[in-house]
Amino acid sequence: MNDDPxxxxxxxxxxxxxxxxxxxxxxxxxxxxxxxxxxxIDVIPAVDGTAMTPDQxxxxxxxxxxxxxxxxxxxxxxxxISQMVLPETLWREKMTLFWHDHFACRVRSAxxxxxLNNTIRREALGSFxxxxxxxxxxxxxxxxxxxxxxxKNSPNENFARxxxxxxxxxxxxxxxxxxxxxxxxxTGWAFNPKMDAFVFRPRVHDEGSKTFKxxxxxxxxxxxxHILLEDRQTAQFITEKIWRYFVHEGPPDTDxxxxxxxxxxxxDYDIHKLMTTVFSSTWFYEQRFAGNRIKSxxxxxxxxxxxxxxRFEDARAALFFQRALSQxxxxxxxxxxxxxxxAWIDSxxxxxxxxxxxxxxxxLTTEYVPKDDGDANNATNKAATRNLxxxxxxxxxxxQFTKASTDETLAVVEDYLLxxxxxxxxxxxxxxxxxxxxxxxxxxKQAFTAFMSLPEYQLS
Amino acid sequence: MTSRRNFxxxxxxxxxxxxxxxxxxxxxxxxxxxxxxxxxxxVVVQLSGGNDGxxxxxxxxxxxxxxxxxxxxxxADRVLKVSDELGFHPALAPLQGLYxxxxxxxxxxxxxxNPDRSHFRSMDIWQTAxxxxxxxxxxxxxxxxxxxxxxxxxxxxxxxDDTLSLALKGDNIKGxxxxxxxxxxxxxxxxxFHDVAQNNTTEGVNDPSLHYLYKTIAETVSSADxxxxxxxxxxxxxxxxxxxxxxxxxxxxxLIHARVPTRVYYVSMAGFDTHVxxxxxxxxxxxLYSEGLTAFVEDxxxxxxxxxxxxxxxxxxxxRVAQNASGGTDxxxxxxxxxxxxxxxxxxxxxxTPDLLKLxxxxxxxxxxxxxxxxxxxxxxxxxxxxxxxxxxxPTLDFI
Numbered sequence: 001m002n003d004d005p006x007x008x009x010x011x012x013x014x015x016x017x018x019x020x021x022x023x024x025x026x027x028x029x030x031x032x033x034x035x036x037x038x039x040x041i042d043v044i045p046a047v048d049g050t051a052m053t054p055d056q057x058x059x060x061x062x063x064x065x066x067x068x069x070x071x072x073x074x075x076x077x078x079x080x081i082s083q084m085v086l087p088e089t090l091w092r093e094k095m096t097l098f099w100h101d102h103f104a105c106r107v108r109s110a111x112x113x114x115x116l117n118n119t120i121r122r123e124a125l126g127s128f129x130x131x132x133x134x135x136x137x138x139x140x141x142x143x144x145x146x147x148x149x150x151x152k153n154s155p156n157e158n159f160a161r162x163x164x165x166x167x168x169x170x171x172x173x174x175x176x177x178x179x180x181x182x183x184x185x186x187t188g189w190a191f192n193p194k195m196d197a198f199v200f201r202p203r204v205h206d207e208g209s210k211t212f213k214x215x216x217x218x219x220x221x222x223x224x225x226h227i228l229l230e231d232r233q234t235a236q237f238i239t240e241k242i243w244r245y246f247v248h249e250g251p252p253d254t255d256x257x258x259x260x261x262x263x264x265x266x267x268d269y270d271i272h273k274l275m276t277t278v279f280s281s282t283w284f285y286e287q288r289f290a291g292n293r294i295k296s297x298x299x300x301x302x303x304x305x306x307x308x309x310x311r312f313e314d315a316r317a318a319l320f321f322q323r324a325l326s327q328x329x330x331x332x333x334x335x336x337x338x339x340x341x342x343a344w345i346d347s348x349x350x351x352x353x354x355x356x357x358x359x360x361x362x363x364l365t366t367e368y369v370p371k372d373d374g375d376a377n378n379a380t381n382k383a384a385t386r387n388l389x390x391x392x393x394x395x396x397x398x399x400q401f402t403k404a405s406t407d408e409t410l411a412v413v414e415d416y417l418l419x420x421x422x423x424x425x426x427x428x429x430x431x432x433x434x435x436x437x438x439x440x441x442x443x444x445k446q447a448f449t450a451f452m453s454l455p456e457y458q459l460s
Numbered sequence: 461m462t463s464r465r466n467f468x469x470x471x472x473x474x475x476x477x478x479x480x481x482x483x484x485x486x487x488x489x490x491x492x493x494x495x496x497x498x499x500x501x502x503v504v505v506q507l508s509g510g511n512d513g514x515x516x517x518x519x520x521x522x523x524x525x526x527x528x529x530x531x532x533x534x535x536a537d538r539v540l541k542v543s544d545e546l547g548f549h550p551a552l553a554p555l556q557g558l559y560x561x562x563x564x565x566x567x568x569x570x571x572x573x574n575p576d577r578s579h580f581r582s583m584d585i586w587q588t589a590x591x592x593x594x595x596x597x598x599x600x601x602x603x604x605x606x607x608x609x610x611x612x613x614x615x616x617x618x619x620x621d622d623t624l625s626l627a628l629k630g631d632n633i634k635g636x637x638x639x640x641x642x643x644x645x646x647x648x649x650x651x652x653f654h655d656v657a658q659n660n661t662t663e664g665v666n667d668p669s670l671h672y673l674y675k676t677i678a679e680t681v682s683s684a685d686x687x688x689x690x691x692x693x694x695x696x697x698x699x700x701x702x703x704x705x706x707x708x709x710x711x712x713x714x715l716i717h718a719r720v721p722t723r724v725y726y727v728s729m730a731g732f733d734t735h736v737x738x739x740x741x742x743x744x745x746x747x748l749y750s751e752g753l754t755a756f757v758e759d760x761x762x763x764x765x766x767x768x769x770x771x772x773x774x775x776x777x778x779x780r781v782a783q784n785a786s787g788g789t790d791x792x793x794x795x796x797x798x799x800x801x802x803x804x805x806x807x808x809x810x811x812x813t814p815d816l817l818k819l820x821x822x823x824x825x826x827x828x829x830x831x832x833x834x835x836x837x838x839x840x841x842x843x844x845x846x847x848x849x850x851x852x853x854x855p856t857l858d859f860i
Contacts, residue, residue, distance in 0.1 A: 106580070171593075250668075292669045326623065333626075334581050336594030342672050343596045346624045347680040348637040350673065354653050371623045374508030374776070375579040376733035420670065425659035429652070453652050455673040 035091035072110035104332035128269035139191035235265035291420030297325035310390035323370035394441035509733030571794035571826025587627035601630030645688035706752035794826035
């Protein structure tokens with residue numbers, strides 16, 4: 001690859017595609033540094049100590065609460081979408097999105113979700129060990145995985161099971177006895193009534209001796225995490241996942257992945273170092289890994305915003321698109337996270353994805369109704385907006401991209417928007433679409449919208 | 461009548477477009493392609509939100525039921541009694557009609573081990589048929605994958621909705637979601653989408669992801685044209701009650717009457733999450749459900765298609781046995797499941813009444829794994845081996 005295609009591929013994977021006005025080629029370490037700003041989200045106030053119990057359900061309260069949930073979830077969700085595409089936070093946000101899926105968590109309180117999200121954001125580029133420890137002590141995760149109910153006399157294994165299966169070792173690298181004993185070590189891990197801090201409750205902690213991964217002792221929860229981090233399999237498991245997300249979804253290149261995992265382990269799980277190695281390698285830029293990753297709905301949406309510099313007139317539009325395409329931030333389907341690859345694509349989702357640019361940029365309306373998940377308390381079921389429009393400075397994009405000839409302009413826009421070239425037939429369709437307008441800014445809008453409506457735009 | 465194979469051959473020569481997938485066509489040349497195996501059709505009805513099974517099929521002789529639900533229980537004199545122990549909610553009179561005709565089988569206490577009380581997780585468990593592992597494919601999707609290798613026909617399973625449920629997603633083949641054939645046809649034709657489909661081919665597209673995208677586009681256009689052509693010619697059919705649910709069932713009936721080769725239909729109805737003031741809401745929902753269902757059965761019967769249809773109704777969980785403080789019920793566990801067909805070997809209530817004496821923390825304990833019901837339907841109705849479709853082996857039942 002030449003420098004410009006390399007930059008494009010790098011930005012497709014490390015961000016959500018190239019943005020207007022960015023000088024190419026970019027120097028990757030410099031770009032990473034400039035896009036790593038940590039900006040915590042602070043839009044949801046803390047819950048008061050008298051948080052309601054599930055039994056306080058007067059109809060009126062339920063209604064007020066539902067609308068409060070709706071407001072808060074919408075606000076949190078849409079704030080993150082807007083922040084995700086800011087130049088100074090892009091890289092940290094992309095990694096936060098990756099870990100948001102790895103440490104998938106779904107709780108009702110928007111405050112708890114915000115708190116965990118900020119924990120992940122803070123540790124996203126540091127050491128995986130610190131990230132793991134912070135997430136494992138975060139109130140949202142402890143609540144989601146029922147560790148509040150994990151007590152000496154009635155252990156609950158949910159938390160321990162997911163820590164082993166999904167967060168560190170992966171399936172097949174532990175025994176049921178490891179889970180049982182691990183769960184005993186995590187007894188007493190809880191959070192305070194204000195739900196903003198971890199607390200350890202010694203009275204419900206099991207002080208007995210435990211055997212975990214072949215070691216025996218009076219282990220605490222911290223000891224268990226320590227043992228898991230001492231296991232090279234954790235480095236291998238995380239590296240494979242990084243590989244599948246940032247490099248290639250197909251079968252991993254075992255030699256490269258094990259060598260990356262070895263370095264990751266030796267570096268004390270330095271995420272920044274691992275990612276820098278990936279992006280500075282020659283194999284990352286091989287043609288076989290470029291332009292063939294199916295974007296998740298959030299990546300698709302963030303890409304459209306990044307690449308146009310657009311802003312929704314009504315922020316709730318972002319939530320509508322997430323619901324329509326079945327990926328709502330803060331609401332993963334389960335602790336295993338979202339599906340990947342072709343699982344996102346079926347007849348209806350692809351038809352919708354290819355219509356989306358016209359809904360956002362050309363004021364087209366839709367009757368498409370996202371599915372109701374049946375949960376009367378899931379406020380997002382009711383979230384609706386008819387205004388799906390995005391404000392875009394098309395004139396400035398026209399200025400940036402217009403070349404001497406129409407063909408040249410189309411080629412430049414295509415190269416900018418698409419990770420992989422489209423067909424001659426589609427180029428003709430785009431040209432026809434754009435040729436209907438006479439004004440420069442409108443021409444650019446038509447061209448952008450048409451290119452974004454192609455199957456190739458589904459790939460990064 | 462145009463068969464799918466002929467339709468495709470005609471399309472190749474005709475105006476449908478240049479975009480046709482070779483493997484797609486090959487499947488129809490294959491005499492073993494599963495559209496030909498039998499004429500049996502499965503219709504799955506999903507009640508989203510957790511239907512209150514105890515107020516649906518009411519144990520009206522059980523004192524414990526009345527003790528647990530002082531203001532929410534259905535009074536014995538209002539219950540539509542059909543056995544010494546059980547009767548229907550008063551809004552289910554139409555369903556009782558199906559019971560009287562011998563078309564209804566009720567399975568009680570259906571669930572799975574270590575029940576999950578969250579909507580999304582429990583629904584995923586039912587749709588993937590996998591309580592232990594998180595899967596990206598659903599049981600109907602895997603049925604498509606396993607029984608028509610090399611064939612990629614989206615409309616072998618149709619969900620009447622804008623979005624496709626996980627249940628209908630296979631690794632290689634996914635079902636088709638649509639509100640009705642006309643809308644699908646319009647959506648596909650009045651758009652840039654159609655231009656892209658018309659002007660491209662999958663030939664020479666080597667990258668697997670890109671190939672998959674173009675293949676999906678081709679299948680969508682082809683399915684939209686085929687279904688529209690088939691149903692466009694069929695008559696309007698009898699009246700249904702006014703509801704979104706009935707409208708969906710009517711679309712299914714039109715497709716069945718039009719003899720499209722679809723083997724599985726999927727329809728859902730939401731609103732069953734009755735935490736607050738359950739009574740009126742539940743009454744309304746059960747009425748919409750049972751009226752819609754019986755209109756559907758009558759419609760199919762009139763066209764002599766009911767003989768080929770089995771309808772299974774499920775919900776992701778039941779409600780807790782005791783009512784809560786807001787005149788509603790919270791998330792529970794085991795629940796009843798309905799099977800409606802003319803081919804029941806055992807009719808009515810097929811197993812034991814829920815045991816309200818032996819509860820697990822106030823919840824019913826499941827007696828029958830839902831995967832046994834799936835296995836039975838796959839094995840005895842769709843006549844395919846459940847082995848490749850369901851992750852673990854489950855005994856089949858004798859009701860069909």
